[in-house]
Amino acid sequence: MAIEDKELQCADCGANFTFTAREQEFFKSKGYTNEPKRCPSCREARKTQRYGTGYSRSQRQMFPATCAVCGQATEVPFEPTEGRPVYCRDCYSKARTNRPR
Numbered sequence: 001m002a003i004e005d006k007e008l009q010c011a012d013c014g015a016n017f018t019f020t021a022r023e024q025e026f027f028k029s030k031g032y033t034n035e036p037k038r039c040p041s042c043r044e045a046r047k048t049q050r051y052g053t054g055y056s057r058s059q060r061q062m063f064p065a066t067c068a069v070c071g072q073a074t075e076v077p078f079e080p081t082e083g084r085p086v087y088c089r090d091c092y093s094k095a096r097t098n099r100p101r
């Protein structure tokens, strides 16, 4: 018996969407017995939402900069401002340990 496309209603936005025969077969092959509750766009939105918040929390934005001492390209976790020297990791730790007394 051939599987037919099914018309389902999204639990989030209430829109009708098609649960295609192909998707039904895919669900079956995965062992899923439940039908999808949300339309593809709501599913996608939830996925990116979850991803988005988790990502921004763990990932810090880095800005490209040039070290004021050795001229090496480096990255800093803040936006470099003009007139303020930026140091690479090496020079920064050297400057901290070799501070004049």
Ligand SMILES: [Zn+2]
Pocket (backbone or CB within 6 Å): 010, 011, 012, 013, 014, 015, 038, 039, 040, 041, 042, 043
């Ligand atoms: Zn929806």
Ligand SMILES: [Zn+2]
Pocket (backbone or CB within 6 Å): 067, 068, 069, 070, 071, 072, 087, 088, 089, 090, 091, 092
């Ligand atoms: Zn440097």
